[in-house]
Amino acid sequence: TIQEKIISRDPYENHQFEKSESLQLLPDQALACEKIIAATEQETFLIHGVTGSGKTEIYLQTIEAKLKEGKEAIVLVPEISLTPQMVERFKSRFGSEVAVLHSALSSGEKYDEWRKIERKEARVVVGARSAVFAPFENLGIIIIDEEHEASYKQEDNPRYHARDVAIWRAEKYQCPVVLGSATPSLESFARAKKGVYTLIELPSRVNDRAMPEVRVVDMRVELRKENRTEFSTELLEKIKDRIAKKEQTVLMLNRRGYSSFVMCRDCGYVVECPNCDISLTYHQSSNQMKCHYCGHEERVPKHCPSCEGEHIRYFGTGTQKVEESLTKLIPEARVIRMDVDTTRTKGAHEKLLKSFRNHEADILLGTQMIAKGLDFPDITLVGVLNADTMLHLPDFRASERTFQLLTQVSGRAGRHERTGEVVVQSYNPEHYSIEFAKQHDFIGFYNHEMKLRKMGSYPPFYYLTMINVSDENEMKAIRTIQEMAQFLRGKLGPDAVILGPVPSTITRIKNKYRYQCIIKYKIEPNLKKELKTLITHYQKDQQKGLTITIDVQPYVLM
Known part of the structure; x- marks a missing residue:
């Protein structure tokens, strides 16, 4: 007999x-569960609970109650690294009874x-x-865990936010x-305060x-002491102490790659991407410089293309460079590096964490992917190597993101x-987002930041819509x-x-000029209709290569 049989991967x-x-x-958790289960x-509901307050157990027990009623449940997590x-x-x-949907699975799976x-x-x-679209009928x-995460907002069409869906x-x-979330987004917390959402506190x-206990080290003082490494004396001592006690340490760096850019020390020339207005990032493993926007790659020049000088050097810090410094400073330390480059292959996240x-x-x-959700019993020291790389971005959410990351x-x-x-x-240890995270x-951070948002007319007091136009012909854009x-x-x-x-922060990407x-x-009932009119009006130009993107409540303003 020949028969067809489904074998699932x-x-x-x-x-x-x-x-x-x-x-x-x-008692706090039980009360939260009762409220959620009773909702007909x-x-x-917004659960604002400090890190380690047992939010996951609330999720598990409320789902259990819903399954007993014969219903179904969706749980969203922000990153693939959290999914294992x-x-x-x-x-x-x-x-x-659990199905898993995320981008690290193969198409067949x-x-x-x-x-x-x-x-x-x-x-x-x-x-x-994308699991928010799972085809359930009952x-x-x-549940949306770590609801403040920017990765719930899709960056390309359709630009939806998982929370709204x-x-x-x-x-x-x-x-x-x-x-x-332990650090809800200001928008969500403001809605909870106004009673649009129901607030549940787990203090x-x-x-x-x-x-x-959080200690903030001023790196300017370290520089004055002639310490040129990425580690302050205090952090190094503490890491050595943990290794001696057989305890574990997590070190977080705010970016990936080996070093930020390649520069000539004689004339200050920085190697840039020919297609985008951004410097190339150096990757040591392949000895290549890469553009993280269009994928352009080239080898590191031996001589400066501008002044023929030989002093081409790497500036900035990346995970590879920190790993190298660590092995020099503490040869006995065994290091696992987790960033975009080491977690490319399938199942790599899980292997490394295991x-x-x-x-x-x-x-x-690791980079930010290790900041959230990990729960290991022997981690007794966490080091953040550069807390302020995000503070100076031209983005009104910069201090909110820094506070959230440090708290997480x-x-x-x-x-x-x-x-x-x-x-x-x-x-700059005196910055308020670092002070409050310490x-x-x-609540202190929320109140301070809300005053600033009100003064600048930003969300949650105003809505934002961003229009971006790009074209190879700058004048046309x-x-x-x-x-x-x-x-x-x-x-x-x-x-x-x-x-x-105005020109976008990165004015040119893939040879297209961006404005x-x-x-x-606050309230613009006609806005959607007018934006649709505009898109229809420029349809012919869009066929000739003009790109118009409209992002309602954007998360990335660069």
């Missing part, structure tokens, strides 16, 4: 997940997981932002949406563990029996965006503010 078939039981909830119609730990927690609680949901074999989906709850879907199924860690959990290394060094990464320390310590290195004071801004000025209400048009303008408004 299971990305987790080689994993043994130990069955886990529901834990005894603390669409209601958005989340998948483990959900698979060990709900077994084969994605297809099979999707079919598994469609055939009603899976009732819980864990995944990155949704009971949608989740709330829109929940309205159809009349089910609750749960947003969880203390499980087992009453103390929050780790070997760190099994104590095959003393130090986990310091939350990795001392989550179990041993107490944790955090060392933050900074060149005190673990979200300028002319188009000026016409658009002029048209909108005549159509919008007196309270709307149009900033620009942008930003509209700030």
Whole structure:
């Protein structure tokens, strides 16, 4: 006989997940669960709980209650690097009922997981932002973990935000949406304060563990002491001490690559990308310089193309360079490096985290992907090598992102029996976002930042829409965006503010010149209609290579 049989590809078939039981909830957690389970119609809950306050257990138990009612659940996590730990927690609680959707799966695996949901074999989906579209027909709850993360917003068309899609879907199924974070975005927290969302506070860690002590080191003082390395004396001493005690350390760096740029010391020439207005980034493993925007690569020149000088040097710090310095300074340290380059291959995230959990290394060094969600018992020291690289970006969310990142990464320390310590290195330690992160004071930061946002008319007080026009002919791009801004000025209400048009921060990418303008408004019922009119008007130009992108509530303004 010839018969057809479906054999599903299971990305987790080689994993043994130990069955886990529901834990005894603390009074705060139990109250949160009751509120969420009792919601019979669409209601958005914001769980504001410090790092290590047991948010995941609330997710697990509310889902369990919904599954008993015969309903289904979606859980969104911000990064692929978080999915292994989340998948483990959900698979060990709900077994084969969990399907996983994220971009690190092969197309075949994605297809099979999707079919598994469609055939009603899976009732819980864990995944990155696109998992919000999972084909469930009887949704009971949608959970968005680390809701402040920018990766929930898609950067190319369709430019949706997973949170908005989740709330829109929940309205159809009349089910609750749960947003969880130790550092909620200002927009969400302001909505919770106004009563649009229901706020649930978890002020203390499980087992009453103390929050780790945060020490801020002024790197300007270190420079005066002739310390030219990436590590302050204090941080080095603490790392050595942890290695001696057989405890683990997490070091976070705010970028990837070996060093930021290649420069001639004689004349100051910086090697730039021929297609984009941005310096090339040096990658040591391939001894190449790469453009992170268009993918252009070239070898490092021996002589300066401008003055023929021989003093071509690398400036800035990257994960590879820090790893090299570490092995020089502490030869006995075993380091695992986690960044975009070491996690390219499939399953690399999991492998690296697993070997760190099994104590095959003393130090986990990485970019922002290691800041969130990791829960290892032996991490007692967290070091942030350069806290302020993000503070100087031309973006009104820069200090919010810095505060969130520092709070998240310091939350990795001392989550179990041993107490944790955090060392933050900074060149402007008196900045308020670093000060508030040091005190673990979200409310203080929120109140300070809200005053600044109000003064500058930024979200959550105003909505933003960004229009970006790019074309290979610079004059055409300028002319188009000026016409658009002029048209909108005549159509919008007196309270709307149009900033620009101005050149974008990176003026040229892939040989296209980019110009942008930003509209700030409170209520503009006609805005969508007018923007549609504009897009239709420029349709012929768009076929000839002009690109118009409109981003409502943008997260990246560069």
